[in-house]
Amino acid sequence: xxxxxxxxxxxxxxxxxxxxxxxxxxxxxxxxxxxxxxxxxxxxxxxxxxxxxxxxxxxxxxxxxxxxxxxxxxxxxxxxxxxxxxxxxxxxxxxxxxxxxxxxxxxxxxxxxxxxxxxxxxxxxxxxxxxxxxxxxxxxxxxxxxxxxxxxxxxxxxxxxxxxxxxxxxxxxxxxxxxxxxxxxxxxxxxxxxxxxxxxxxxxxxxxxxxxxxxxxxxxxxxxxxxxxxxxxxxxxxxxxxxx
Amino acid sequence: xxxxxxxxxxxxxxxxxxxxxxxxxxxxxxxxxxxxxxxxxxxxxxxxxxxxxxxxxxxxxxxxxxxxxxxxxxxxxxxxxxxxxxxxxxxxxxxxxxxxxxxxxxxxxxxxxxxxxxxxxxxxxxxxxxxxxxxxxxxxxxxxxxxxxxxxxxxxxxxxxxxxxxxxxxxxxxxxxxxxxxxxxxxxxxxxxxxxxxxxxxxxxxxxxxxxxxxxxxxxxxxxxxxxxxxxxxxxxxxxxxxxxxxxxxxxxxxxxxxxxxxxxxxxxxxxxxxxxxxxxxxxxxxxxxxxxxxxxxx
Numbered sequence: 001x002x003x004x005x006x007x008x009x010x011x012x013x014x015x016x017x018x019x020x021x022x023x024x025x026x027x028x029x030x031x032x033x034x035x036x037x038x039x040x041x042x043x044x045x046x047x048x049x050x051x052x053x054x055x056x057x058x059x060x061x062x063x064x065x066x067x068x069x070x071x072x073x074x075x076x077x078x079x080x081x082x083x084x085x086x087x088x089x090x091x092x093x094x095x096x097x098x099x100x101x102x103x104x105x106x107x108x109x110x111x112x113x114x115x116x117x118x119x120x121x122x123x124x125x126x127x128x129x130x131x132x133x134x135x136x137x138x139x140x141x142x143x144x145x146x147x148x149x150x151x152x153x154x155x156x157x158x159x160x161x162x163x164x165x166x167x168x169x170x171x172x173x174x175x176x177x178x179x180x181x182x183x184x185x186x187x188x189x190x191x192x193x194x195x196x197x198x199x200x201x202x203x204x205x206x207x208x209x210x211x212x213x214x215x216x217x218x219x220x221x222x223x224x225x226x227x228x229x230x231x232x233x234x235x236x237x238x239x240x241x242x243x244x
Numbered sequence: 245x246x247x248x249x250x251x252x253x254x255x256x257x258x259x260x261x262x263x264x265x266x267x268x269x270x271x272x273x274x275x276x277x278x279x280x281x282x283x284x285x286x287x288x289x290x291x292x293x294x295x296x297x298x299x300x301x302x303x304x305x306x307x308x309x310x311x312x313x314x315x316x317x318x319x320x321x322x323x324x325x326x327x328x329x330x331x332x333x334x335x336x337x338x339x340x341x342x343x344x345x346x347x348x349x350x351x352x353x354x355x356x357x358x359x360x361x362x363x364x365x366x367x368x369x370x371x372x373x374x375x376x377x378x379x380x381x382x383x384x385x386x387x388x389x390x391x392x393x394x395x396x397x398x399x400x401x402x403x404x405x406x407x408x409x410x411x412x413x414x415x416x417x418x419x420x421x422x423x424x425x426x427x428x429x430x431x432x433x434x435x436x437x438x439x440x441x442x443x444x445x446x447x448x449x450x451x452x453x454x455x456x457x458x459x460x461x462x463x464x465x466x467x468x469x470x471x472x473x474x475x476x477x478x479x480x481x482x483x484x485x486x487x488x489x490x491x492x493x494x495x496x497x498x499x500x501x502x503x504x505x506x507x508x509x510x511x512x513x514x515x516x517x518x519x520x521x522x523x524x525x526x527x528x529x530x531x532x533x534x535x536x537x538x539x540x541x542x543x
Contacts, residue, residue, distance in 0.1 A: 034430055052438060108534065152495055164427060166517070
């Protein structure tokens with residue numbers, strides 16, 4: 001019998017996630033009051049952070065940490081990929097688009113099976129690259145707003161209000177996507193409710209892995225990839241056992 | 245002369261005999277005016293004139309702290325003035341009379357103000373603000389406390405968002421809205437509730453209206469001596485933004501709303517997100533709904 005669980009996330013990945021989570025939450029708490037500054041809750045948060053000046057510095061400090069963690073993440077990922085220790089598993093492929101279509105068709109009832117996923121589903125890839133693109137925009141525009149005089153020395157002044165509009169809207173979108181999409185997928189989705197612990201313990205049961213990432217599991221165990229029917233039946237058996 | 249007036253007043257105020265006198269005088273005035281239910285005065289123009297004075301608020305005002313008493317401003321008032329005293333016709337007229345009282349101590353400021361666009365307009369039509377319209381009456385704060393400058397969007401907005409009044413002079417009423425939409429307006433609003441420092445001053449992180457336009461010396465925006473006319477703008481920005489170059493003033497949209505003509509890039513990026521955010525949130529929300537629906541159907 002194979003191991004009862006699969007190690008899905010390394011310690012480094014779990015620490016990165018925890019850091020990003022804390023920094024992101026702080027950035028939202030210190031950033032959104034600046035966007036919705038006329039709201040009563042904005043003033044409450046400003047008081048909580050010890051006044052507007054200290055709130056601004058916490059926001060900037062967290063922004064710098066986010067920038068550093070992004071740079072660190074990519075430098076280790078790129079060196080890892082070059083030395084072939086890390087697979088290109090996060091790169092979007094044509095299969096992801098097929099998976100998206102098949103998943104939606106399954107939801108709508110015009111497809112009997114869900115797609116068979118490899119290490120990362122299209123949903124995870126979308127969120128990952130969304131976060132990366134968001135980080136780049138937020139850090140870039142954040143720096144423009146942090147050092148407007150230096151920016152205007154080199155570039156047209158209108159870029160500063162442009163950066164403000166982009167920073168404020170991109171930030172709001174990140175907040176909405178994370179609260180809606182990430183909280184759903186990690187907590188509220190019927191598949192994981194109430195809490196997907198994989199990102200904190202690193203572990204996922206083999207049973208669940210066979211359902212969620214059958215292609216990766218087969219590769220890990222040196223088996224040929226399962227067909228949609230097999231994976232579905234396996235899942236069905238588990239469900240039946242669960243009932244019994 | 246007025247440079248001597250304050251120290252002189254302070255010396256006098258610290259004399260026990262005077263202090264006792266002024267305390268007695270205040271008691272006497274506040275006997276009627278300290279009652280929140282005191283009847284408002286009827287002006288001949290039909291307006292009501294509130295006559296209540298909050299003792300606590302006045303004591304905290306800069307004039308209260310300096311030990312000024314009622315008759316320092318309300319010169320020549322006698323305890324029996326309530327009967328048959330000639331009142332001004334309108335409150336506007338009263339405010340203009342106030343300005344003369346203020347000028348009797350604040351002579352230099354009054355001279356500068358008289359030359360400003362507001363001062364000239366006050367003289368010519370009465371539409372310009374008088375001292376008390378911006379500073380208040382019994383609650384005047386010390387300028388260094390930053391209390392007033394943090395409230396400038398409201399103070400200036402009182403007239404500058406008044407459509408009828410502004411139409412008369414061809415001035416946009418969008419000035420406050422566009423100021424608040426910018427970084428300065430946000431920072432000023434969020435600083436307003438802040439704590440006071442050691443000297444009783446509030447922390448201020450961004451320019452209020454008067455920081456760019458000027459205080460008592462305010463001029464029309466097309467006046468060559470205006471601080472905000474294009475030729476002077478870089479220097480005005482530099483007052484806070486050390487080292488601001490010629491490009492820098494363009495960071496401020498000069499109270500224009502971002503339109504394709506005035507600020508195409510700002511307009512474009514705003515529109516982009518106006519479309520992207522609902523698309524993104526709606527798309528993901530729809531997928532969640534479908535997911536939940538499928539789970540229910542499969543049960």
